[in-house]
Amino acid sequence: MNLHELTINDTEKVAIENLFFSEENKAVLQQVIKEHKYFEELKKYNLPIDNKILLHGHSGCGKTTTAKAIATALNKEIIIVNLSTIINARIGETSKNVKALFDKASRENAVLFLDEFDQIAKSRENDDKDVAEMKRLVNTIIQLIDYFPTNCLLISATNFFNSIDTALLRRFQIKLKFEMPNENQLDLYYDNILNAFPIHLQDIPRKYNLSYAEVKDYVNTTMKGLIISELEMQQKQF
16 A cells, blocks of 8 residues: 555644534643644753644544644644554554554654554454564554654544553553533534524424534435425426
8 A cells, every 4th residue: 555545635624613522622632732832942941742642432523523623723734544444464564554654744744643543552462363463563553652753743543442552552641532422512513513504494303312423414414305305396386
């Protein structure tokens, strides 16, 4: 695989103010962003800059969107990688692919976002047939993280926090948990996305006990149905 095949082309810009998750998480991220904006000034005092962030929790609750928002706030390119796509039967090839991505992020002073991080970061204590190969891969990743430049950011995401090797977990200065949104949070999200549509279409039944991603899919499907119905009605009138 070449580097282009290993990454996802996604140039969406996301404002940090538009993130829908806890105020505690938002405050932590705003601190990280400020540290990188004042990178040179803080380095004069030998103060460490946090640049390794692990996002974990329920699927569809904003981990990828959060990574995009950090990159947007810092005006950095984001390199998005779904690690499930680069796992190779030959573990050495997987290590080579991962190293190439770290090198690319370092050269370009970018945000490296590793989605489904558990694919390459499973505990070395797991008892499976490929444990020796996985140990070597995890050791490689530990070295890559240790030497990752401070002016770049590594953001990893997983739905399976407990499966990740403890030595890798220690490398992340910041670990943010993403919970399923409550009804109040979902109402704010509904208000935000429905605002883009005509007022007479906004009063749709609201579903709860869903992730943000599931709500977005539900609203999009519902709105397409309503808009198509209106268009068909208009065509019948002529």
